[in-house]
Amino acid sequence: MQVELIRWPAEEARLSEVRSAGLARLVLVPEGVAPPLTADPLEDWIRLPASDDDVRSRLRVLEDRVRGAGEADRPDLDENGLLRLGGQWVSLPPVEHRLMTVLLERYRAVVSRDALARAGWPDGIPGRNVLDVHIVRLRRRLAPLGLVIRTVRSRGYLLEQGSANALSGG
Amino acid sequence: MQVELIRWPAEEARLSEVRSAGLARLVLVPEGVAPPLTADPLEDWIRLPASDDDVRSRLRVLEDRVRGAGEADRPDLDENGLLRLGGQWVSLPPVEHRLMTVLLERYRAVVSRDALARAGWPDGIPGRNVLDVHIVRLRRRLAPLGLVIRTVRSRGYLLEQGSANALSGG
DNA sequence: GTCGGCCCTTCACCGAGGCGAAACAACCCC
DNA sequence: GGGGTTGTTTCGCCTCGGTGAAGGGCCGAC
Numbered sequence: 001m002q003v004e005l006i007r008w009p010a011e012e013a014r015l016s017e018v019r020s021a022g023l024a025r026l027v028l029v030p031e032g033v034a035p036p037l038t039a040d041p042l043e044d045w046i047r048l049p050a051s052d053d054d055v056r057s058r059l060r061v062l063e064d065r066v067r068g069a070g071e072a073d074r075p076d077l078d079e080n081g082l083l084r085l086g087g088q089w090v091s092l093p094p095v096e097h098r099l100m101t102v103l104l105e106r107y108r109a110v111v112s113r114d115a116l117a118r119a120g121w122p123d124g125i126p127g128r129n130v131l132d133v134h135i136v137r138l139r140r141r142l143a144p145l146g147l148v149i150r151t152v153r154s155r156g157y158l159l160e161q162g163s164a165n166a167l168s169g170g
Numbered sequence: 171m172q173v174e175l176i177r178w179p180a181e182e183a184r185l186s187e188v189r190s191a192g193l194a195r196l197v198l199v200p201e202g203v204a205p206p207l208t209a210d211p212l213e214d215w216i217r218l219p220a221s222d223d224d225v226r227s228r229l230r231v232l233e234d235r236v237r238g239a240g241e242a243d244r245p246d247l248d249e250n251g252l253l254r255l256g257g258q259w260v261s262l263p264p265v266e267h268r269l270m271t272v273l274l275e276r277y278r279a280v281v282s283r284d285a286l287a288r289a290g291w292p293d294g295i296p297g298r299n300v301l302d303v304h305i306v307r308l309r310r311r312l313a314p315l316g317l318v319i320r321t322v323r324s325r326g327y328l329l330e331q332g333s334a335n336a337l338s339g340g
Numbered sequence: 341g342t343c344g345g346c347c348c349t350t351c352a353c354c355g356a357g358g359c360g361a362a363a364c365a366a367c368c369c370c
Numbered sequence: 371g372g373g374g375t376t377g378t379t380t381c382g383c384c385t386c387g388g389t390g391a392a393g394g395g396c397c398g399a400c
Contacts, residue, residue, distance in 0.1 A: 299380095
C-alpha cells in the first residue's frame with residue numbers, strides 16, 4: 001500500500017513518524033474531533049463515518065500525487081492556447097494549438113503524421129509540406145519550455161521533455 | 171476570496187475555468203454523487219452535508235497551499251481605483267479601473283478583448299481602436315509596479331508579474 | 341559500395357490581419 | 371484655465387498560415 005491509513009488522535013505518534021518520513025497518508029477523523037491540518041499535499045483527512053467509495057477516492061488522489069511527485073510535471077494546455085510548464089508559458093496560434101492537443105493526448109507516445117494532419121486541418125490538408133513547416137515552428141516555440149518533438153521516421157512524431165534522452169534508432 | 175467554492179456537478183464548467191486559471195478551489199459534493207478527482211494540490215472536495223468547521227478546515231489548508239505555492243502577493247484594487255502592490259500604488263482612471271478589475275479576476279489567465287470591451291464600456295464600445303489605446307495607457311501605468319499585460323494574439327490579454335515568466339511569444 | 345528515392349528539415353517569401361503607439365482633438369472636474 | 375482623462379485617426383510592425391524550393395539523412399536496390 002502506497003498510502004498510510006492513520007487513526008486520529010489515537011495514532012498521533014505514528015502520524016509524526018510518517019510525516020517526517022515523507023510518506024503519503026490519509027488521516028481518519030472521528031466525529032467531534034478536530035482534524036490535524038497541514039499544507040503537505042501528501043496528507044489528507046476524512047471525517048468518519050465515511051463510505052468506502054469516499055475513502056478510495058481520497059486514497060487514489062494521494063496515490064496520484066505520490067506518482068506525480070517523482071515525475072517532472074506534465075505540460076498543461078488550456079482552451080486559449082496557453083501552454084504552461086514549470087511556471088513558464090507560451091501562447092500557441094490556432095493550428096499549433098490543435099497539433100499540440102493531439103501530441104499531449106499521446107504524451108511521450110508516437111502520433112502519426114496523418115493524425116496530426118487531421119487534427120490540424122479538419123477540413124483537409126492544404127498542401128503537402130504544411131505539416132512539416134508547422135512542426136518546425138512548434139518546435140521553436142516549445143524549446144524555451146524544455147519540450148522537444150522527436151521525429152520517429154516514417155511513423156510520426158513524439159512529444160517529451162528535453163533532457164529526457166531517446167537513443168535514436170529509427 | 172483566495173479559494174473558489176464550486177458546487178458539483180452543477181458548476182462543472184466553472185470548475186474547468188478555475189482549474190485552467192490555476193486558482194485554488196473546494197468542490198462541494200452532494201450525497202450519492204462521485205467527486206471529481208485530480209492530483210492538483212490546489213483542489214480539494216468535501217462530502218455534503220458537512221459542518222462549517224470541516225469546510226473551514228479544508229479551506230485553510232488550501233489557502234496555506236496557495237501561499238506556499240508562491241502566489242503570495244496579488245495586486246489589490248480598491249473601489250476608488252487605487253491599485254496597490256508591494257508597498258507601492260498607482261491610481262487608475264474609471265475606464266482603466268474597470269479593465270483592471272477584469273484582468274485581476276482572471277489573474278494570469280487570458281481575458282478576451284471582447285470581455286474587456288464589455289467591462290470597460292458597458293453601453294457599447296465607442297470605436298474600433300479604443301481598447302488598444304487604453305491597454306497601452308494601462309501598461310504604462312502598471313510598469314512602475316512591475317506588472318505586465320501580455321498580448322495573446324487573437325485571444326486577448328493576460329496580466330502577470332513582470333520578471334516572473336517572461337517567455338511569451340505572441 | 342554507390343546510387344537513387346523517400347522522408348524530413350529548414351529557409352525565404354507573400355498576403356492577410358491583429359496589434360502598438362504616436363499624435364491630435366475633445367472633454368471633464370477641480 | 372490647467373491637468374488629467376477619453377475618443378479618433380493613422381501609420382507601420384509583427385504574427386500567422388500557406389507555398390515553393392534547397393538540402394540532408396536514412397534506406398533499399400543494385
